[in-house]
Amino acid sequence: GVSVQTETVLRQALAERVQLTLIINKIDRCILEQQLEPEELYQKLSSIVARCNALIATYRNIDDGIYSDDHFNPKIGNVAIASGKHGWAFTLPQFATIIAEKTKVLKEKLIDRLWGESFYSSVNRKWFPYDQINSYDDAKRGFNQFILQPIYQMLNACSNLNIDEIRTLLDKVDVRLSADKLDTNSHDAKTIMSNVMKRWLPAGEAMLHLIVLHLPSPIQAQTYRIQHLYEGPQDDQAACAMKTCDPNSEVMIYISKKIPAQDGSRFVCFGRIFSGTITTGSNVRILGPNYQPGSPNDVQVRNVTSVGVMVGDRCIPMASVPAGNVVALNGIDKCLLKTATVTTFDNAHNFRVMKFSVSPVVRVAVDVRDPTDYAKLADGLKKLAQADSLVQVLNENKQHVIAAAGELHLEICLAELEKVHARCPLKVATPIVTYRETVTCGSYQTAFTKTTNKHNKFFMRASPLQPELVEAIESGRITAKQDPKERSAILVNEFGWDPISTKKIWCFGPEHDGPNILVDSTKGVDGLINIQDAVIAGFQWASEEGVLAQETLRGVRIDLLDAEI
Template identity: 80%
Template sequence: MARQRSEAVAETMSKTHNIRNMCVIAHVDHGKSTLTDALVYKAGIITEQQAGQRRFTDSLETEQEKGITIKSSSVSMFYELDDQVLGDLKRDGNGFLVNLIDSPGHVDFSSEVTAALRVTDGALLVVDAVSGVSVQTETVLRQALSERVQLTLIINKVDRCILEQKLEPEELYKKLSGIIARCNALIATYRSTDDTIYSDEHFNPKSGNVSFASGKQGWAFTLSQFATFYAEKTKVSKEKYMDRLWGESFYSASNKKWLSYEQSRTSDDAKRGFNQFILQPLYQMLTACADLNMDEVRTLLTKIDIKLPAEKLDATVLDSKTIMSNVMKRWLPAGEAMLHLIVLHLPSPAQAQTYRIQHLYEGPQDDQVACSMKACDPKGDVMIYISKKIPAQDGSRFLCFGRIFSGTIVSGTNVRILGPDFHPGSTSDLQIKNVTSVGVMIGDRCIQMHSVPAGNVVALTGIDKCLLKTATITTNPDAHNFRVMKFSVSPVVRVAVDVKNPTDHAKLIDGLKKLVQADSLVQVLNENGQQVIACAGELHLEICLADLEKLHARCELKVATPIVTYRETITAESRQIAFTKTTNKHNKFFMRASPLEEGLADAIESGRISSKQDPKERSKILVEEFGWDLATTKKIWAFGPYDNGPNILVDSTRSVDGLGNIQDAVVAAFQWTTQEGVLASENLRGARIELLDAEIHRDSAHRRPDQLIPAIRRCLLASLHMAEPRLLEPIFLVDVECPTHMIGKVYSTLNKRRGQIGEESELSGTTLSRIKAYLPVNESFGFTEELRRVTSGTAFPQCQFDHWSLLPGEPFDMNTKCGQIVSETRQRKSLSEQVPALESLIDRQ
């Protein structure tokens, strides 16, 4: 059977209209992995008994222990659908290949969500019917919109609303419609103005792109399934039922007429169509199973033409939950409803690449490569984007996982590997290597294939040592890069690690290199000989340390106390112009620093403004939104740090001879200074540096980089020193769900840690409340454990990096918290305890 599935997958790979590349996205614990089991079961990979319990895509030991998804996991599955379901859908036969990626819901691992969305064209957005739209739901939806990924919606855990909350049908309808309205409002808020694939009312049960489900019990349905059932029974068209089974359509049984909302108010027995024709039979079946009323269960099964073996309904042996699951899986199998969402409402690669390529590809949209990708041409030049690396089971090598946008990759193909810093025409960040083998992922296993054509996801071996995290793989010598992925979280929590046994130091260094490759977000820094790991949060840090010790380094570690990443900024314009000169006195520099306009740093970090975008487009945004002078926008020399950071270097000189001779040195010093600021050698954020004037020696021997760069750096540091520098601390947005009577304990725990309450709301139909608050990352260590302890485990917090905020206190006063942090940070980095005095930075004219 496994061989037949592999052959079917291989055969369908070349049928681009029959491929669906999609992922499942949601807030943590909303039921993604459990629902995914239904699709895995329908593909014949696991048994019916395992579906909903196995969590097939959570293959890591840590995932099974913690009960959450940590790494995104891909499964390629083959399905056959009948003509009645497919209708006039454009296709090549009835066999469909679904490349599914189950992604994490915890905010600490949202970089995995970004990597999954980059290689897929569609997504199932899962929302808990009890909790509703949560903070991470909003985050993953925004990520999907930014990657131009088409969305369908599954509202999960509907059974809990019926059996636990005891909601009346009309109450449940209003709750479900409220969730749909909230998701549509988020799309309307976050979708790009030039985005044509979403409407403001994107999710609509009438169009069939919304499903209602219970992943645990293994059932789900769309309006289409019920409309088909009733159409066959009554000979009324399916389209009419689709229109009446949702919204303000009411049915009067006595008059046998459909009524509008206004008409229904004068009728005694008019009921909403959704409640009467969908919820009422659902309530009857669930209640009969819960009460073990087997006579009614059998009667209801007869009405819907379903037969079950006697052992599946044996109340003397089975409990009510098992019987309920057996009945509902047969009546409304979740895999079938989800498959309809995927095949009928998510795009094929042939459709999606026509509009996604203009967003993903950095090169000209009319070049040969772009045209091949838009056509999803299997005969074109190979273009693959590698979004992540998957460790082999022994941890020694990596599979490079990505998406083929054009061409066909064959084992042994010689490819060009373009790193993120590659520029066409150069040889920097470029390597050429043979692909050893190609394959597709089935959970944690890689199934080898001879070749994989355009439109599919693929796992490549043999090239892992040629790329760090992501890369563009191509056979075209003129191809440009794919855009670098933007992550919604930042690595703001750091910890120093070392080995317990000094002889294992080489293992640690090698393990850290592998950790960086295996995790899209983690960073490893060397600070004064210490190896420091930077992660998104406490849980991310815990997982990274466990992976490092058990899988990558395979040795015992010593872990220091976690520390927090800060940023430096300025709050005023330099009080005087900074002046420095080179040690040979032949070159002089005059500079000034000032804060960036409000919102400009955020725009740079989000990618709206960048060094790579069209200068005219950048100038327009800077002039219209931030009040810059048009002439100034044309004299931007650099963004920093790392050429894309939230600081800007501007040339404000007039008629300086030989300015072009020192531009590279000024930019290099600017990049250095924005990486290591004046207060604590932390990254700079939100500063505009202007070169006002310069005197440059004509002889190149007197203006060598080793003479220029130190002097320019001193000038930069001095201008920042005189611009009221301050520290910025990272702030988490904390989303807490807890019983309403526990709110006081949540507030007191937050207040002890400098937390600020944002908003509080009750979850309708429950005894739960949701609190949104802001918590400094420095105060977040141990917060989750303390909150769960004081609330007896009933409160569950989600911490997500939200923004940077000024740290209270004066950085030059050692009696303030800000001053103490500056001092501690400088000591940790082996710098002098005191910030350098201004006199040591500037020169006399």
């Protein structure tokens, strides 16, 4: 169903103006494990679609014109129902096409009847609305009769290893499957189920329908998304080239992740080309997160040794790849930690750093089963941290700890660590959930401290930040690198800050981009510049490890009220 994490991801997509399609996964579990009746399953699916539409209606920007209140609609085909584990999926128009070929009924008429309050009587061979349902003893909802019933029959036949029934059902849907795929001596029920369903309703075909028919091309999307992705002026050369997805301009690429090569010795840098055409042998500038145009700091020039496109887990070499495509680059992986801007423009700004709407809150300690594999684990953890932008790898109390966004994310990370990165058996401790420390009201008295030599005194006060402001910081709308005038205008107009305070923000924390703020509220104190770095370092430490339980702070404003230096 729609979880808190689903809502969070939807909100982030809406904020970044990402066009959306919906895939409802794990449908096989509803049928085989939960044993839902077809009508119960339909109601569950309908509820999920309605809930997602309600979230869009709640959080969308009406002025965007990208989303409607009923954005997700199975009838138009932007909703897929799937079993990712077994590799099958379908959309309503796909099924309508199959049925139309069999029944010689117009596909358009069928689509309208295969979702919603349309019912069918097999005895009378008649369609009718819900208010006439009591007139027909064999009345079944169209979706249940023509879509769910065949799927239920096929899954049950596979679960029971009834090969004769499977062949009969496959003949009815004109699907041919080789005998070795149904061999019960070499395959268990789950494998046979996967073989059958992937052949009948391949997930790749449903995904292709969603992408081609319901998602915008890069030429369309970049016209309105660049303003949310690019840190620089919207009228500079790089921005203009990206907005038109110009393949003949200079190159602008955002590397979003690093994928381990098949030999495990290096990484392939994976990203999207927003402008230009990247070729093998190109010299590119790799901009780090702290790069400022015109500065020699945090920028490296490297040669791209090869260019390719990813097909599954394979990289297919290409001579060149133009704007609008995703690309795999070799030869630059050692120049970036996780993400980076790659360009041939001389004065381009960075892409905005990806801000995740979920934080790594589930932690687990990992260790090797064989002590001789310790070096493999250490190396594997480094590779995992580079391959996954969200995961955090920590060393706490002499233990290796992995922090992930949720149980599913953690499960994926552990599987990749064991099978791909470390390649050794692991011991995994019980997962624990991390927390955040905060304050709920302003300090009732001023906090006072002094240095060991008693020559310096500091007076501070803590107060809570508004939840909306915390959200704006975490989403990247307000940042430390932002133009001070722009940041000041937002804080004053939207959050009621005093204009003077907005100009005296020393830093955000932790890591200079967290949802806590240190403000200089002193008046007429001499020598502050001499101790500013030390105070900032102390704030970063305190926001990383709170005083209550050594957990990270969230939503706290610290004001330096006075100092005696």
